[in-house]
Amino acid sequence: MDVIKVENLTKKFDDFAAVDHISFDVAEGEIFAFLGPNGAGKSTTIKMLTTLLAPSEGSIELNGYNPINDSNAVRRSIGIIFQDPSLDDELTAFENMEFHGVLYGIPKKVRRERIKQLMEFVELWDRKNSLVKEFSGGMKRRLEIARGLLHHPKVLFLDEPTLGLDPQTRNHMWSYLQELNKAKRTTVFFTTHYMEEADRVAKRIAIIDHGKIIASGSSAELKAQTKTESLEDAFLALTGKVIREEEGSNLDRMRMFRKARGK
């Protein structure tokens, strides 16, 4: 069964198509990597899949629901670990978890149990009463992962989750996610710039560039298709070697700004 179905999905900012008629499916229990250079349309796609942005065209079905009409059903089905931190620095680690649990309507007893279990897993339980602003980047990431899993999502979205993490944390995180994927059949949809990471954990990969999906398949298929030895070479063969706009987020902000003025 496909837990994510995307057809002809398009997002236009004025005349610029950030995402241009893309279609793909992700099966339940799959680990799916969504790769592309900066500004290719990865984050915009994730925002549409996670109800944060309305598509200009096309359709999305997530866990059987439409993000536009059934946004709350979609929101309950997904967990998101954003590219930029999204914790409240002025609250403690535990309070951040608690806040999330209440927003997702998890009953108190279950909530407290799961918070303890997840925070123990990411090795932050002994720091539960520390303010998040005292945490390092890696600790914040771990806390965000624990938080994203608190409501037992069917699909977990991770937007460059390992950015700035050391190999230890990265390995620890992926072995947990793979375990979770096996045990609960949680679907994992992630983006990354580390090709060896995608190569190692993803069952299927889609490569997006200039808003269009230019290739998809398993890592072996992509290598065969481009006659290359590594996924990194395959990626470069497909997307070229030209360096892209450095800051995707600045671009996004500029677009939002223009849009806000336009209205």
Place this chain on the structure above:
Amino acid sequence: MKTIYILWLRQLKRYIRSKSRIVGSLAQPLLFLLALGYGLGPVFQKAGQGNYIEFLAPGIIGMSIIFTSIFYGLEIIWDRQFGFLKETLVAPVSRFNIMIGRTLGGATVATVQGVIVFFISMLIGFRPVSFVMIPFAVLFMLLVAILFSAIGITIASLLDDMQGFQLIMNFLVMPLFFLSGAIFPLQNVPGVIEKIAMFDPLSYGIDAFRQLLVSISHFGLMTDLVVLAAVTLFFLSLGSYFFSKVQI
């Protein structure tokens, strides 16, 4: 209900933890009370208007409420920049509840500030005419705080970053405060000023504080209540509308 509560609780916790902000935000009203109260007091007395501290204190309470509540409404812009807003917006919760939770959180904080300023003004010589009316004055403080929190959220929903903050302070909050009759009586002022004050919702809030604390009123308590309630409802609806349109 629980969502509204947790959002409200979050703002209270943030307030209590920001010690330097609390001190900073109380220094300003204290300065106004001392400098204006003692500085202009003799002139006010000579003009036959009575005790200026008594007149001024409700105005300064209003000042601290409008500053605090607009500031806490605008905090949404911070949340947007630091990413926390996303966490709230992807949760299966209605935008309306988020807006209400935040409004009540900011309003509670602003009311607490107002009450603290009330006690500070008592320290420097302010005496309310009757203690029975104080709870009613606090209720009016809450109403004014809800109103300006909603205005803050309305503005924050339309802005992307804090660059507009100074603009809002100088072109909205300051004029609202200075032209509200907070520091001068609205009787016998030039017609233009009186007209402007009539369109400033803070005028009615401060007028109500004055009526309840020192029995001076320009508009009358009933008018104050009706105007404040109507304007509050208007901005709550407007704020929910704009907030529901916020995209990340």
